[in-house]
Amino acid sequence: MSCASRFGLISLLGVACAAADLTAFPEHLRPDPFGAIVEADRNAAASATHAVELEAARGAYVSFHLTASVPEGGVYRVLVKPFPQSSRIEADVYREWFHRLAASGGYYPDALVPVRTPYSSRMPEPDNLVPQQTAQAFWVDVWVPAMTAPGVYETSAVLEAAGKTASVPIRLTVLRAMVPEEDVVAIDHNSYGSSWLAVDYPTMRQRAGAGFYSSDDYFRLIQAYYRIFYEHRGVFHNLGYGHAGKVAPEYAPRLEGSGKAKHIADWNLYDRHFGPLLDGSAFASTRRGARPIPYVYLPINPEWPASMLAWGEPGYEREFVNVVSGMEKHFREKGWTSTRFELFFNHKKRYKGFPWDGDEVRFARDYAYFTEYARLMRLAVPEDTPVKFRFRADVSWTMERQFKELAGVINFWVCGGGMFGWYLDQSPELKARGDTVWIYGGTPPMTSPASDVTVEVLRTWVWGVDGFVRWQTTAAGGDPWFKSDGGGETFLYSGDRFGIAGPVASLRLKLERNAVQDLTLLDTFKRSKGTGTLRAEAARRFNGTLAEDWHAPRPKLADTNPEDWNNADIGDAIPNNPKFGRGLDAAAWQRVHEYVLGLAREVQ
Amino acid sequence: MRMVLFFVAATALCAQDLDRVAQVASVMVDGDVCRRIQTPKSAESLLKVDPRDPWRASDDFDVNDGAFLQTKKTLMRLARLCPAACDVNLWMPVPATPPRVQILIRNVNEMSQFWRWGDLHQAMPEEMKSVIEKGERVTVRRRPGMVSVLAPVYDSLGDIVGLVEVVSRAERDSHENVK
Numbered sequence: 001m002s003c004a005s006r007f008g009l010i011s012l013l014g015v016a017c018a019a020a021d022l023t024a025f026p027e028h029l030r031p032d033p034f035g036a037i038v039e040a041d042r043n044a045a046a047s048a049t050h051a052v053e054l055e056a057a058r059g060a061y062v063s064f065h066l067t068a069s070v071p072e073g074g075v076y077r078v079l080v081k082p083f084p085q086s087s088r089i090e091a092d093v094y095r096e097w098f099h100r101l102a103a104s105g106g107y108y109p110d111a112l113v114p115v116r117t118p119y120s121s122r123m124p125e126p127d128n129l130v131p132q133q134t135a136q137a138f139w140v141d142v143w144v145p146a147m148t149a150p151g152v153y154e155t156s157a158v159l160e161a162a163g164k165t166a167s168v169p170i171r172l173t174v175l176r177a178m179v180p181e182e183d184v185v186a187i188d189h190n191s192y193g194s195s196w197l198a199v200d201y202p203t204m205r206q207r208a209g210a211g212f213y214s215s216d217d218y219f220r221l222i223q224a225y226y227r228i229f230y231e232h233r234g235v236f237h238n239l240g241y242g243h244a245g246k247v248a249p250e251y252a253p254r255l256e257g258s259g260k261a262k263h264i265a266d267w268n269l270y271d272r273h274f275g276p277l278l279d280g281s282a283f284a285s286t287r288r289g290a291r292p293i294p295y296v297y298l299p300i301n302p303e304w305p306a307s308m309l310a311w312g313e314p315g316y317e318r319e320f321v322n323v324v325s326g327m328e329k330h331f332r333e334k335g336w337t338s339t340r341f342e343l344f345f346n347h348k349k350r351y352k353g354f355p356w357d358g359d360e361v362r363f364a365r366d367y368a369y370f371t372e373y374a375r376l377m378r379l380a381v382p383e384d385t386p387v388k389f390r391f392r393a394d395v396s397w398t399m400e401r402q403f404k405e406l407a408g409v410i411n412f413w414v415c416g417g418g419m420f421g422w423y424l425d426q427s428p429e430l431k432a433r434g435d436t437v438w439i440y441g442g443t444p445p446m447t448s449p450a451s452d453v454t455v456e457v458l459r460t461w462v463w464g465v466d467g468f469v470r471w472q473t474t475a476a477g478g479d480p481w482f483k484s485d486g487g488g489e490t491f492l493y494s495g496d497r498f499g500i501a502g503p504v505a506s507l508r509l510k511l512e513r514n515a516v517q518d519l520t521l522l523d524t525f526k527r528s529k530g531t532g533t534l535r536a537e538a539a540r541r542f543n544g545t546l547a548e549d550w551h552a553p554r555p556k557l558a559d560t561n562p563e564d565w566n567n568a569d570i571g572d573a574i575p576n577n578p579k580f581g582r583g584l585d586a587a588a589w590q591r592v593h594e595y596v597l598g599l600a601r602e603v604q
Numbered sequence: 605m606r607m608v609l610f611f612v613a614a615t616a617l618c619a620q621d622l623d624r625v626a627q628v629a630s631v632m633v634d635g636d637v638c639r640r641i642q643t644p645k646s647a648e649s650l651l652k653v654d655p656r657d658p659w660r661a662s663d664d665f666d667v668n669d670g671a672f673l674q675t676k677k678t679l680m681r682l683a684r685l686c687p688a689a690c691d692v693n694l695w696m697p698v699p700a701t702p703p704r705v706q707i708l709i710r711n712v713n714e715m716s717q718f719w720r721w722g723d724l725h726q727a728m729p730e731e732m733k734s735v736i737e738k739g740e741r742v743t744v745r746r747r748p749g750m751v752s753v754l755a756p757v758y759d760s761l762g763d764i765v766g767l768v769e770v771v772s773r774a775e776r777d778s779h780e781n782v783k
Contacts, residue, residue: 193782213779242782244710249778303712309680311673350665350724352710355672363666397663566663568656 020076020161022168023048025065025137027511028450028586033098033107033128035069035135040108040449041586052157052170057177057600059146060517063510065096066138066168068159070123073134076161079118080140080170083155088145089172091155093117096137096507097493098130099446099484108446110506111480111493112139123161127497129482139507142172143287150176177521177600184523185460186294186467187516188235188438189491191474194248197221200476200494204501213250217501219272223282224502225474226293228492231286232505232513233520235294237469239346244353245303252299253330255323258307262319264326271334278336292338298389300324300343302354302369317376324380328387337386340436342412343377344392345370360416362397362562367405374409394440397562399423403430410435414469417441417456418574421552427465438467445486446508451542451588453508454515455580458542458592461519462535462550474503515589518596525599541591543579618688619743619751622770625685626741626755629692629768632678635759638694638766640671641708650725651700662724667708676709679768683711690772691715694757695732697766703728708766714781715771717746721781735767749774 025031025048030038037047048067056062070076083089094112101108107130115138124133140157152173159166198205198212201221208215222238229236240251250273254266276282280290302308305323310316331341345358356366374391381389391409395402396416400423403413413430415423417439430437439460444452460468475489481497491512492503522534532547539545555573557565642650642665649664657663679692693716694709706725707716718729731742735754744752752771756764 193779195779195782198779240782242714244714244781245712246714246778246782248782307680308673309677311677349667350662351722352707353712355667355669355676362663365669566654566657566660568654 020072020159020164020166021069022078022157022159022166023050023067023069024052024157024168025049025067026590027063027065027139027514028590029065030109030450030507031065031067031096031135031137032109033124033130033133033135033137035067035071038108039106040447043449043585046587050168052168054142054170054172055175055597056142056144056172057175057179057521057597058144058148058150059181060144060179060521061510061514062142062144062172063514064140066093066140066157067135068123068138068161069135070161071134072162073123074162075120075122076136076159077118077120078136078138079158079160080138081155081157083142083153083172087148087153087174089148089153089174090143092141092143093119094139094141094505095119095125096139097481098128098133099480099487100130100482101447102483102485108484109137110446110484110487110508112505112507112510113495113498114500114504139510141510144172144174145287146178148174150174175597175600175603177524177603179517179521180524181288182520183233183516184520185457185465185516186235186438187233187457187460187512188237188295188467188469189229189473190237190239190469190471191225192239192472193242194218194222194238194240194250196474201496201501203496213248214269214272216272219250219276221502222273223276225492226277227283227286228503228505229509230283230288230291230293232509233516234509234513235467237295237297239297239344240299241301241304241346242353243347243351245301245308245347247299247301247304252304253323253327255305258319259310259315260318260322262305262322264323264330267330275334278331278334278339292336294338295340295342295390297342297344298327300373301345301347301358308354317379320376321380324377328381328385328389331387332385337388340388340390340412342390342392343373344394345373346394359394360396361393361402364398364401364405364563367402370406370409390436397565400426400558401562407433412436412438414438414440417459417468418552419570420463420465421550421574422554422558424463424551427463431466436467437465438469439463439465440469440471443470443473443488443491444508445488446484446506447486449584449586449588450511451584451586451590453512454542454589454592455584457512457515457519458538458589459550461523462539462547464531511589514593518589518593521600522592522596529599537595538592541595542588543584545577545579549577549579618772618774619753621687622690622751622753622772623741623743625682625690625692626753626768626770628685629679629682629770630741630755630757632682633675633694633757633768634678635757635763635765637671637674638696638708638757639759641667641675641694642696643668650698650706651704665724672709676711679709679711682768682770686770686772688772689713689776690770693719693769693771695754695767695769697728697736698725703733705729705732713776715750715773716769717744717750717752717771718769732767736764739764747773 096109097111098107250269256265280292284290306319390412392412394414472489473491491509646666654660691711698704705728750773757766
């Protein structure tokens, strides 16, 4: 019996308790500040329990919510007792912040503030400012290391409030099955520049003054963003240049000279920024261990390292080749040979910096620029370099044509997720020639059902592509705490207001991580069950679909000129299956999780 | 007090330098080429509002890269005449009532006192209107620490077809608009 169903069996069928009480919810049922479930998750059948029964593979997290209900208000204290030390199982506890939504005035939990238990506070929580708050939720992450012996482990959580003590027993069954360290899909989280860090971390900004962007604190901060995504089985990308070619100083080596004299003068800021990421030392303190980041953007753009002033002339080639060959040499000498360094053009002509689109190319004559940069890269980088350079293109309008005409030029495709469904049959060919294939899309807001953050994770695996990018994951908005826009462009929040010099995770990021973990384990059964069977069953359990429901038939539109399309045409041509929208229930992933656990129990 | 005097003197000097560059720009920037930068199809779409597709004009935005590059290179050379980091941006009127304008070429320092990040086109500021109507250069200090000189761009008929913004700032922001 799985976590979810056990939660259901011990249901209280209602949580409106008159006295202080401690209850638990499965991870997909997000509590509100009044002891109920948030509206978006209410269509999932389950409710609060007075006991937690968990089951987990090794090398994995298993999670649940604890809710301290203190209707009479006042001081309370929550303790999550440790598991036996010999088990090496650890429980991380986070206070769930209730974001007030600007649009509706309602509250949803999302930011997770790390706390140590016993945690003492008052109801209502003094800083969250929820009027008439009666319940405080805590997310509990239980980490089961790979070396933990299979078996049953027990502990408990305790609430003390108003002279009463309430206890919730926690029973964890650790399976023999092990979640592989390497994820079956790369789930990427994108971001742009770093000026937002100065806004999100006013304490640090003020302390560092004018030297903020070159301070050790700043580099530690930006590395903390990579680290938190890594710890959540994710990838982080951070672009360091703008649409007119401006490169922030710490994203590139400093250059001097021009024409044939242009050269790299100084690696100091770049190495302080990227060195610990590229050698993996920035991750030494994590449970996953020190590992170099798998991907990183290069600062190369039409204005860097070569100046557009020389475009089309010998000087452009000389500047480009001099500097890029110097970069290859530096990376090689540093031993940074496992990260993929991405030549990636993000600019669009609508921003008026350059005369061609680097991102989401719509006009076919722009392809020639990509071909030219591939030629320049071949000149700059020795054929036998151990440094991994990839030429990435984020494609939408004309992806089908680009697959053909830029074969051998682009080898890392990041494709608009909706449209790529039309061309899914081309994925095997792209992969067969050695190209990496990702898809991209957005970040579901906190007001969507809890399972929404897992849709694209599952789609990536069902489609058999290599990864998925959420295009913006660090823009929390002007006031994410009391006037939240729903968080549709963030998975992290600044820890500044809590005295934390780094980001705090969102609940949605935790749900995404647990899904990646499940899929990674599920994929290990492909030899015994067959990939097709696993995909079909995962899709069926997720939302009652067949694997083919995840594909999009090629529309007539695809055979017309993309220069004549608009977004409405594209929207009309992408199937609108309600099972992926309004029909999605919060427990969708929980059913996949149960399927994975069922298979995992068979592992001897 | 001495610091204030120094800043005023530095600003005045800067404006004088920018004015000299703007004067040269009026001679060197070819208005006929500027008019050929945006493709006719893109220009036609620029002001259209599609209720089903709010991004249509942006997605349709397109330029002739030859004309764009020729002009951009000229603007970049002009910027090298500035004693401190500056950008020389190209602005072109957009036929509309009331009048509108679009920045058509921006440059690497991301400086402008007029462009709001991401705007495809915008209401024509009074200062620009004045330049286009009178053909005289105008010095603008709208944003603290920034100075712009606006100067007309002429075509071969002697008509003013656009304008340049020569712009610099007292303190560079190496992270602004890196996004």
